[in-house]
Amino acid sequence: MEGIARIGDQAIGPKLLNLMPNCREEVSGQEEEKKLELRLGLAPPGERGRRHHHNLNLRGDGSDLDRGLLLSSARSLRSNVQHKSTTHFDLNLKDVKGEHNTTTTTTFQKRTAPGPVVGWPPVRSFRKNITANSINNCLKRPSSSHDAVEANNKSLVDGEAIDGGNHNYQMIERPNGSMFVKINMEGVAIGRKVDLGAYDTYDKLSSAVDVLFRDLLAVQRDGGEEAITTTEGVDGRGEYTIVYEDNEGDRMLLGDVPWHMFVSTVKRLRVLKTSELSSHGIGGRQER
Amino acid sequence: MAVPSSFPEEVLEHIFSHLTSPSHLNAASLVCKSWYAADRYSRRSAFVGNCYSLSPRALVSRFPNLRSVEIKGKPHFADFNLVPEGWGGHFFPWVRSMSTAYPWLQEIRLKRMVVTDDALELLGRSFVHFRVLVLAFCEGFSTDGLAAIAANCRNLRELDLRESEVEDLSGHWIGHFPDSFTSLVSLDISCLSTEVNFPALERLVSRCPDLKSLRLNRAVPLERLVSLLRRAPQLVDFGAGAYSAELHPDVYSNLAGAFSGCRELRSLSGFSDVIPAYIPAVYSICFGLTTLNLCYVTVQSPELTNLINQCPNLQRLWVLDYIEDSGLEAVASTCKDLQELRVFPSDPYNAEPNVFLTEQGLVSVSLGCTKLQSVLYFCRRFSNAALVTIARNRPNLTRFRLCIIEPRSRDYLTLEPLDTGFGAIVENCKDLRRLSLSGLLTDKVFEYIGTYGKKLEMLSVAFAGESDAGLHHILSGCDSLRKLEIRDCPFGDKALLANAAKLETMRSLWMSSCLVSLGACKFLGRKMPRLNVEVIDENAHPSLRPDDCLVEKLYIYRSLAGPRFDMPGFVWTVDEDDSGMRSSSIHVSS
Numbered sequence: 001m002e003g004i005a006r007i008g009d010q011a012i013g014p015k016l017l018n019l020m021p022n023c024r025e026e027v028s029g030q031e032e033e034k035k036l037e038l039r040l041g042l043a044p045p046g047e048r049g050r051r052h053h054h055n056l057n058l059r060g061d062g063s064d065l066d067r068g069l070l071l072s073s074a075r076s077l078r079s080n081v082q083h084k085s086t087t088h089f090d091l092n093l094k095d096v097k098g099e100h101n102t103t104t105t106t107t108f109q110k111r112t113a114p115g116p117v118v119g120w121p122p123v124r125s126f127r128k129n130i131t132a133n134s135i136n137n138c139l140k141r142p143s144s145s146h147d148a149v150e151a152n153n154k155s156l157v158d159g160e161a162i163d164g165g166n167h168n169y170q171m172i173e174r175p176n177g178s179m180f181v182k183i184n185m186e187g188v189a190i191g192r193k194v195d196l197g198a199y200d201t202y203d204k205l206s207s208a209v210d211v212l213f214r215d216l217l218a219v220q221r222d223g224g225e226e227a228i229t230t231t232e233g234v235d236g237r238g239e240y241t242i243v244y245e246d247n248e249g250d251r252m253l254l255g256d257v258p259w260h261m262f263v264s265t266v267k268r269l270r271v272l273k274t275s276e277l278s279s280h281g282i283g284g285r286q287e288r
Numbered sequence: 289m290a291v292p293s294s295f296p297e298e299v300l301e302h303i304f305s306h307l308t309s310p311s312h313l314n315a316a317s318l319v320c321k322s323w324y325a326a327d328r329y330s331r332r333s334a335f336v337g338n339c340y341s342l343s344p345r346a347l348v349s350r351f352p353n354l355r356s357v358e359i360k361g362k363p364h365f366a367d368f369n370l371v372p373e374g375w376g377g378h379f380f381p382w383v384r385s386m387s388t389a390y391p392w393l394q395e396i397r398l399k400r401m402v403v404t405d406d407a408l409e410l411l412g413r414s415f416v417h418f419r420v421l422v423l424a425f426c427e428g429f430s431t432d433g434l435a436a437i438a439a440n441c442r443n444l445r446e447l448d449l450r451e452s453e454v455e456d457l458s459g460h461w462i463g464h465f466p467d468s469f470t471s472l473v474s475l476d477i478s479c480l481s482t483e484v485n486f487p488a489l490e491r492l493v494s495r496c497p498d499l500k501s502l503r504l505n506r507a508v509p510l511e512r513l514v515s516l517l518r519r520a521p522q523l524v525d526f527g528a529g530a531y532s533a534e535l536h537p538d539v540y541s542n543l544a545g546a547f548s549g550c551r552e553l554r555s556l557s558g559f560s561d562v563i564p565a566y567i568p569a570v571y572s573i574c575f576g577l578t579t580l581n582l583c584y585v586t587v588q589s590p591e592l593t594n595l596i597n598q599c600p601n602l603q604r605l606w607v608l609d610y611i612e613d614s615g616l617e618a619v620a621s622t623c624k625d626l627q628e629l630r631v632f633p634s635d636p637y638n639a640e641p642n643v644f645l646t647e648q649g650l651v652s653v654s655l656g657c658t659k660l661q662s663v664l665y666f667c668r669r670f671s672n673a674a675l676v677t678i679a680r681n682r683p684n685l686t687r688f689r690l691c692i693i694e695p696r697s698r699d700y701l702t703l704e705p706l707d708t709g710f711g712a713i714v715e716n717c718k719d720l721r722r723l724s725l726s727g728l729l730t731d732k733v734f735e736y737i738g739t740y741g742k743k744l745e746m747l748s749v750a751f752a753g754e755s756d757a758g759l760h761h762i763l764s765g766c767d768s769l770r771k772l773e774i775r776d777c778p779f780g781d782k783a784l785l786a787n788a789a790k791l792e793t794m795r796s797l798w799m800s801s802c803l804v805s806l807g808a809c810k811f812l813g814r815k816m817p818r819l820n821v822e823v824i825d826e827n828a829h830p831s832l833r834p835d836d837c838l839v840e841k842l843y844i845y846r847s848l849a850g851p852r853f854d855m856p857g858f859v860w861t862v863d864e865d866d867s868g869m870r871s872s873s874i875h876v877s878s
Binding site for chain 2: 117
């Protein structure tokens with residue numbers, strides 16, 4: 001009984017334990033399972049004879065006893081953990097660690113090529129866009145060149161020297177990161193956000209939008225609505241057309257300006273029925 | 289001899305009306321039934337930290353006489369695009385209940401909520417004495433909704449839209465304030481993207497003698513600032529819009545003159561697109577400044593330093609990392625009253641540093657600014673030694689958020705994890721209430737946090753830890769913990785389930801890209817009826833997934849209202865009937 005967590009009558013012990021590695025990993029061998037099974041209980045190995053209030057007894061009778069057990073098992077876990085480094089918890093998880101999926105942090109290597117991570121660094125989207133635009137503005141101002149060179153000529157302790165001067169003038173047209181803008185589709189209640197930083201041409205954006213809303217439309221279709229054929233068309237040939245709102249509030253057709261100019265002025269995207277484009281007043285400020 | 293058994297209710301209520309702290313009032317309400325009743329009727333303001341923790345009806349029936357309500361919606365990580373669109377946080381059910389229950393309502397403050405034009409229209413119509421509307425980090429409304437507020441709220445004092453996303457249809461909404469409207473004290477429209485009708489704005493500013501705070505948006509050009517400042521020399525807080533124009537001596541001298549007329553100015557912000565040559569126009573009022581928000585100011589360190597050297601009385605400084613270590617040294621020697629410092633990254637996605645801002649800048653400030661309590665600092669390298677120094681210099685820190693931009697960065701000097709450094713922070717700063725971690729961190733740092741972080745209320749963790757022990761240290765050790773948000777850490781079922789009871793003592797827990805299984809979520813949801821365990825899964829119905837599959841995003845919060853019924857299709861909660869997961873029973877379309 002001890003060492004096995006239960007939901008109702010169903011033993012879930014081994015299943016829970018399988019989670020420590022990625023769910024796709026197999027736990028090979030009965031022996032491995034047994035090792036892990038023992039470990040669910042918070043008592044150190046060899047002390048199975050202890051009262052099972054030290055174990056994670058998750059029996060499902062819904063009483064306060066459960067909560068008490070959860071609390072007391074937590075206390076015993078804490079006291080275990082406060083032992084020196086060979087705590088029970090650590091030890092077992094280290095055994096299991098070898099099978100960890102590489103996405104978990106067992107590697108102590110600094111990533112050499114940082115890819116964009118969603119939501120990291122934790123700065124708000126509007127701020128990203130603003131500093132992007134401002135960096136472009138900043139780079140064009142010659143008055144600050146002297147000081148920029150000064151600053152960049154200092155090198156960092158770990159040997160990373162910044163290029164003198166040149167670095168600050170590298171035309172970073174876009175930051176190497178995400179730029180989320182909202183996108184709404186006519187007839188779909190819930191909007192989405194799309195990361196313009198992930199694309200560098202209108203075609204790629206167009207097909208990504210297509211995929212995005214195809215899924216949503218499919219879900220709606222399952223609800224009994226009639227099938228909608230969609231081809232996103234930048235050129236307006238398809239049934240739907242993508243338009244965007246720029247920083248002056250105007251609605252514009254996608255594709256008129258160069259990509260980088262689009263990216264620096266776009267505020268949000270919309271997918272409209274091509275047949276109703278004219279009634280949306282594309283290209284000029286809407287009077288309301 | 290008859291001894292009155294209690295004070296008359298009115299006396300109790302009068303006494304309670306002098307207790308402003310909600311925790312004191314909560315404590316008083318637990319003493320006995322008559323005190324509970326007295327508190328019920330005398331409570332004038334309520335703070336709902338999580339809009340789903342109770343229903344609007346429950347609030348309204350417990351506290352029938354509220355004048356001021358503050359409600360928060362989405363989890364904090366929504367600011368960083370981790371919460372999908374349409375998640376929730378709808379204001380309309382609240383305003384609908386309050387519109388009938390609180391005819392005398394005066395103040396509404398919302399954060400991270402979805403506010404529709406309909407809700408704003410209902411608000412405008414329902415509350416005759418309405419004075420204060422703060423919509424911070426909100427979305428879902430347009431300038432039409434603002435027009436309704438302007439037209440209907442005859443006694444409005446404060447309209448603050450900070451950081452909200454507004455559908456900017458037209459700038460004419462500002463003209464909907466009637467000519468007889470003169471009560472405005474504070475206006476923050478800095479988030480609006482297009483121009484407001486400038487003549488209407490000018491007239492508004494002219495006829496509101498009590499206007500103390502005016503924060504404009506980028507679309508207000510520099511030349512127009514002069515006319516506004518001249519009409520409102522009593523301003524205490526001013527946010528300029530775009531601060532760039534053709535260099536012209538007349539414009540400059542007019543601007544300098546206008547600023548010098550504002551003797552009461554204590555706070556400046558905005559100044560986006562600034563041209564360095566115009567900055568000295570504000571020098572005349574810098575001496576009195578206590579708050580300076582330069583986080584849109586993209587000038588280099590020397591100009592920033594010159595400006596800051598004019599501001600010896602600064603208490604709060606927000607700035608971009610263009611300030612560099614040298615500028616922060618100037619802050620350390622000039623701004624002796626500094627309490628809060630925030631340094632934002634100018635180019636967060638470039639792996640290479642573009643400015644010379646290192647840990648040294650913060651160390652300098654920690655040494656020179658003895659009143660420093662609150663820090664938010666983005667940089668690209670740090671060391672345990674620097675953290676220990678900062679901790680020893682400033683044991684009075686209450687908020688410490690350090691973001692080393694590259695995840696899992698080591699101490700750049702020793703190549704070790706940063707456990708000891710952050711450990712020193714929690715150990716020395718005994719009143720630390722808020723902490724955000726970054727860099728390479730093992731379970732050790734969490735042991736320190738659990739041991740020393742007894743006053744810690746909010747903790748943000750990303751790309752850290754090695755095992756469930758880390759999460760267990762936090763949940764079992766941090767006695768005051770209210771909000772915990774975790775992303776990309778190897779924390780899973782064991783620690784979560786072992787500390788299930790702790791979750792009921794907290795406002796909320798967010799975990800994304802961790803190792804929590806669907807089975808554990810279901811189990812927790814069923815065992816803990818006063819917790820809402822919500823799984824966010826945008827790709828498939830959880831019932832199609834095996835129990836041992838990991839959930840991508842998880843939000844757990846205590847609630848008296850039970851599972852919510854406005855969940856969008858991608859939010860799932862435990863179904864009480866079978867052991868599966870369900871979405872909302874009622875579909876809510878926008």
